[in-house]
Amino acid sequence: MSVMAHEALRQRLSAQIVEAFSASAHGQTGGPIRLRVPFEGSLASLAHWNRWEPAVYSRPPGGEERFGVGVYRRLVASADDDWEDLKVRFAQEELPQGLFWFGAIPFDFHAPPLGLWAAWPKSIWFAPRLYLKKSAGSDEAEVLYMPPRGADEMDVRTDVIDLLDVHGDGAPAARPSFEQPEDFPRFREKIYRALRAIAQGRLNKVVVARFVTGRVTRPLDEALAALAAQYPDSHVFALSWQGRWLISASPERLCAIHGPAVKVDCLAGTARRGRSEDEDTVLERELVSSAKNAREHQAVVDHVLRALSGLCDEVEKEAGPSVLKLANVQHLRTRVVGRARPGIGLLDLAQALHPTPAVAGTPQREATTYVTAHEGWPRGYYAGAFGIYAEGDGELDVCLRSAFVDGGEAAAFAGCGIVEGSDPAAEWEESELKLKPMREALGLREEVGR
Numbered sequence: 001m002s003v004m005a006h007e008a009l010r011q012r013l014s015a016q017i018v019e020a021f022s023a024s025a026h027g028q029t030g031g032p033i034r035l036r037v038p039f040e041g042s043l044a045s046l047a048h049w050n051r052w053e054p055a056v057y058s059r060p061p062g063g064e065e066r067f068g069v070g071v072y073r074r075l076v077a078s079a080d081d082d083w084e085d086l087k088v089r090f091a092q093e094e095l096p097q098g099l100f101w102f103g104a105i106p107f108d109f110h111a112p113p114l115g116l117w118a119a120w121p122k123s124i125w126f127a128p129r130l131y132l133k134k135s136a137g138s139d140e141a142e143v144l145y146m147p148p149r150g151a152d153e154m155d156v157r158t159d160v161i162d163l164l165d166v167h168g169d170g171a172p173a174a175r176p177s178f179e180q181p182e183d184f185p186r187f188r189e190k191i192y193r194a195l196r197a198i199a200q201g202r203l204n205k206v207v208v209a210r211f212v213t214g215r216v217t218r219p220l221d222e223a224l225a226a227l228a229a230q231y232p233d234s235h236v237f238a239l240s241w242q243g244r245w246l247i248s249a250s251p252e253r254l255c256a257i258h259g260p261a262v263k264v265d266c267l268a269g270t271a272r273r274g275r276s277e278d279e280d281t282v283l284e285r286e287l288v289s290s291a292k293n294a295r296e297h298q299a300v301v302d303h304v305l306r307a308l309s310g311l312c313d314e315v316e317k318e319a320g321p322s323v324l325k326l327a328n329v330q331h332l333r334t335r336v337v338g339r340a341r342p343g344i345g346l347l348d349l350a351q352a353l354h355p356t357p358a359v360a361g362t363p364q365r366e367a368t369t370y371v372t373a374h375e376g377w378p379r380g381y382y383a384g385a386f387g388i389y390a391e392g393d394g395e396l397d398v399c400l401r402s403a404f405v406d407g408g409e410a411a412a413f414a415g416c417g418i419v420e421g422s423d424p425a426a427e428w429e430e431s432e433l434k435l436k437p438m439r440e441a442l443g444l445r446e447e448v449g450r
């Protein structure tokens with residue numbers, strides 16, 4: 001979006017919010033301001049790389065968009081917090097009706113974010129101060145705004161203008177020094193090591209990942225719009241904290257819980273898309289009948305069923321894997337549903353499930369430890385989970401087909417499940433396909449041999 005169009009949007013929204021504030025009996029009593037505003041186009045138009053207030057954009061399959069900015073409440077986990085600390089803290093907080101927590105958990109909850117993630121805490125959650133929601137196809141957005149305590153009209157105007165502010169349209173000058181990305185020989189070495197660990201019986205499956213780096217040449221709103229158009233069945237989201245963004249088009253739901261209804265997706269086993277319909281069908285048949293893919297996939301299903309059996313009654317899984325077709329790849333997917341026992345919430349599910357063998361391996365604990373020790377770089381939030389949460393209910397999606405953007409430079413990530421018989425060249429090809437969404441959406445200009 002052009003700077004002028006963004007400015008016009010900012011002015012209009014702030015005027016509408018001030019008007020709603022004046023008309024409300026808000027006075028000194030505080031409380032949320034709710035309004036509906038005409039809103040053409042995507043809420044992604046409010047998203048911008050150069051935004052310093054924490055911000056979030058989310059567009060799950062189905063097209064309901066959310067955008068939030070500023071911090072009404074924040075909840076971050078420090079290095080020695082565990083899941084129980086996080087749950088206790090959430091239980092102590094209460095949000096106004098209709099407001100949500102947005103946030104993310106890292107790949108390995110026991111490994112503090114390091115390297116390029118070092119500026120981020122171990123788990124980040126915030127409830128935005130300005131929150132917009134828009135249904136697919138609607139030309140209106142719902143707005144929920146939390147005014148500062150004791151604010152008058154002038155304060156509200158300034159506050160909303162500040163929240164929607166962006167700092168220029170170029171990338172910040174300071175350039176982070178991401179590590180040198182892995183080339184094929186290094187990636188192959190990691191796969192050989194993983195195959196050795198498997199041959200020794202230490203692991204059955206392990207996910208080996210790599211990253212590429214480059215300059216981002218596309219504005220964030222365009223990147224999000226491109227992802228939403230290309231990957232309608234993925235959850236497109238972006239989360240910024242301290243000026244750095246995590247962006248993803250995730251095909252994989254870690255878990256969702258609404259009331260007692262629990263849903264989990266098992267996603268593992270990958271093939272490329274065909275160049276013609278016939279070729280695509282051939283590739284799909286190969287994927288469905290491949291013993292190697294079946295092994296990779298079954299490891300995830302077994303883990304999910306075991307994890308849910310401790311938290312849910314009536315766990316049911318689809319009869320066999322179906323095939324999820326995305327623009328770049330096709331995956332084996334098995335959907336699992338269950339009925340949560342009383343008192344079980346989103347974080348209980350995440351604690352039991354995450355990281356699944358789809359992104360770690362099996363046995364799950366050993367594979368997670370192995371990845372943290374041998375990946376060669378900290379995964380941070382790559383293959384972690386992003387979600388939306390309120391009062392126990394919510395959804396988490398795995399941060400795959402994702403990138404970390406800092407100062408106009410990005411690192412994009414991709415991983416592949418390694419089992420006995422995996423071939424490094426084929427895994428490299430698969431990782432290239434998995435990097436495609438981010439490379440294209442960000443217009444990544446890669447620098448090699450730095």
Ligand SMILES: C=C(O[C@@H]1C=C(C(=O)O)C=C[C@H]1O)C(=O)O
Nearest residue numbers: 268269270358400414415416417
């Ligand atoms: C690890 C990634 O993807 C995961 C690994 C898959 C596989 O190995 O077949 C498939 C889907 C995802 O669960 C990634 O995209 O980075």
